[in-house]
Amino acid sequence: MxxxxxxxxxxxxxxxxxxxxxxxxxxxxxxxxxxxxxxxxxxxxxxxxxxxxxxxxxxxxxxxxxxxxxxxxxxxxxxxxxLKFMPIEFMKDKTAFLSSSHVDFVSRLLIHDQELILNAISQHAKAVLFASSELRNSNEFWRKAIHRNGLVLSYAPEELTNNKEFVTLAVQQNPQAFKFASKNLHHDMDMILFVVERKGFKYIPYHYITNRDLVLKAVKIDGSALEFAYEQFFNDYEIVLAAVKSNGLALQFAYNEMKQLKAIVLEAVSNNGLALEFASPELTKDEQVVLTAIEQNPMAIQYASHALRFNSNICFKALYKLCEKYPHTLGHQQIYKYIEQYSSVLGDELNKLLNLKSILTKMLFSNLFVLDHASPELKNDRQFVLLALQENGNALGYASHELRNSKEIVLKALKRNGTALCFASDQLRDNEEVVLKAINKCGSALKFASERLKNDREIVLQAIKRDSRALEFASEELRNDKEIVMEAVSLSAYALKFASPRLRQDRQVVLKAVSVRGGAIEFASKDLTDDKEVVMTAISNDSSALGYASKKLRKDKELVMKAISMDGNVIEHASTVLQNNKEIAMQAVKRNGSALKYLPSHFKNSSDIVLEAVKNDGNSLQYASSKLTNSRMIVMEAVKQNSKAYIYAGDKCQDDIDIALQAIQKDGINFKSLPWFVRHEENILMKAVKFDPSVVKKVFTPSREVMLEAVQQQGCLLYNSLYVSDREVVLAAVRQDGFALRFASDDLMNDPELVAEACRVSGFVYTSQNIDFEKLYRARLEECYEGCFVPPTILE
Known part of the structure; x- marks a missing residue:
């Protein structure tokens, strides 16, 4: 080769x-x-x-x-x-065009494609505006468009909105189109009758809704037209009767006098049972009316009077018809909500409902309380109950007494929920195997064991190992058992709360508890909160334990220093004498600046104390005296630590440019919190836009440098600015967001370099521009899509 x-x-x-x-x-x-x-x-x-x-x-x-x-x-x-525009890379794609016919800047490359435009019109009438002028000058095109979407009439030329044949086609496709017909056609009776026949009564001019013959014709075709008729017809027997025969729900628009007439209400509920909702209160108590409604739609039972809703015969008929519709017409969830509401009325009659077991079985997997609404027969159905227990052990509470005394059933329930023990029979709650199964799942299930087993040492110990809080449910004798209590507090110190008063006075027990969790000292006897060793042990792992120490020990400097070395805020619990001790106060604010809150007022006015506080936590400035919130040195230190401390500074310091700069520089405080003249300082603005470029919209005339910084972060801030003709600013905006070119001056919007940059960055091209589309299209594909070739089959 x-x-x-x-x-x-x-x-x-x-x-x-x-x-x-x-x-x-x-x-x-x-x-x-x-x-x-x-x-x-x-x-x-x-x-x-x-x-x-x-x-x-x-x-x-x-x-x-x-x-x-x-x-x-x-x-x-x-x-x-x-989105605000279509990127250039999709402008040849028909699928993208069809999906974005409501976008302001859609592609003009496909505007001559009649079939594509018509498909877009089918989805949105406004798409007709994207057709080329050549297409829009063609009556044949408008005729085809009207066949796709009658509402295109709203964008049609005046001669077409006055063309009776054309408007007839539009109304035939969508009667709402008649709103956009010419005034001449709004007075054409033949046209009005045609609209009414197309169920468009609501769209005819107002003066026709007083025409009784026209209203009668309209409600016979579409009962809901009554809503748009003149008010006097809401009380017209013949018109209301005709309306409810056509659409039972039209009853809602009739006057109350009509809703009290049995003949009218019977016609309404015969057409649509749910019209019972709009019947007078007296007729919702009428058994014939309610039964007629239920016969048409069993869901109408919800609108019957309270007495009839809970009438066993009516309830049975409604639920029977509902269950009869399962699964072809109604789903199990739709039917179940009625079973849930009315099952208590039927009792044993529930067994006669068709498909009941199937419906409830389906609901077992999405509703934990289905068994509650089952028939007595199903509540005693072993297989059904076992199925319910697979989802929720507490369903045992709705099983029959016989099954709640079944060891197999109860053990199955306990496998899911240990607390289901509360629903077991007394006999099984006194069964060691059953109770052990429950407490192994949930230690607190001991609460439901028999008194005999609550006093069983092995069972109680097992429960405590599973959950130390189970000590609460042990017998009084075992809560006074030191070995058991020691076991409990070693697992959870707060179990001390449930120990007997004698053991809460036991130094060994309390020491064990507070060594695990210092806060458990809350439950120790008063004598032991005055025991320095006990309190020191508690404080060593939980400084807040100082709050439960005796008054005497809160005066103990060693204890207090130990506590504040862990958390300065616990100085709140120290004695007044120690709170006034400068050494202790200084130690507290060094540990937690917010401890300043609990110090006496003379320390809040002490420069060295406050300075240490704000160095640790800038926000502690809020607790300083008004004199020190105006101290430049202290406020500067505060905002260095936390810029948000600026809001606690005094007026004098808030007006300080250097402090404001420090606050802005740290992490960008809320620009609005700055005084007016500070906000307009160039240095402040420049720092602020780095954190939130939109602040340029909150000042009157941002400088060119500030605007340049802003648009580099958020290009569209160019909109309505003073710099739309500044090429450097516009270029910076476009490099951040190509769409920003839309806000440039007319000259710059047509600048070849800017056009190319906008397209490169975001795929934006303003379609009114005189551009070399193919060149920009290929450049965008090269920039973002590895210069890939998009096959024509994809584009079509």
């Missing part, structure tokens, strides 16, 4: 080299080893292999680019309604 290629090349011919990308590397190596290749041929072969690799790499990149294009197009289609 290569020798032949060389001969051709020597004759000055152009040669096409075809590379088999599927050839394996081993085959290539075999080929390279051929002795028949001369040295020059071997060199040419190496070049071919290099070219092959380059082509293969490019091909792979283009595949990835095309996949990225497809993914981006799908993302665009999903978000089309919230």
């Amino acid at each position: 290569f020798a032949h290629r060389q001969r051709l090349c020597n004759n000055g011919c152009t040669v096409l080299v075809l590379i088999d990308f599927c050839k394996s590397s081993s085959e290539e190596e075999d080929l390279s080893d051929r002795d028949s290749l001369n040295s020059d041929g071997h060199h040419q072969y190496s070049n071919a292999r290099n070219m092959q690799q380059l082509l293969r790499d490019k091909f792979q990149r283009q595949i990835q680019g095309f996949l990225k294009w497809l993914k981006s197009r799908d993302a665009f289609i999903k978000r089309a309604s919230s």
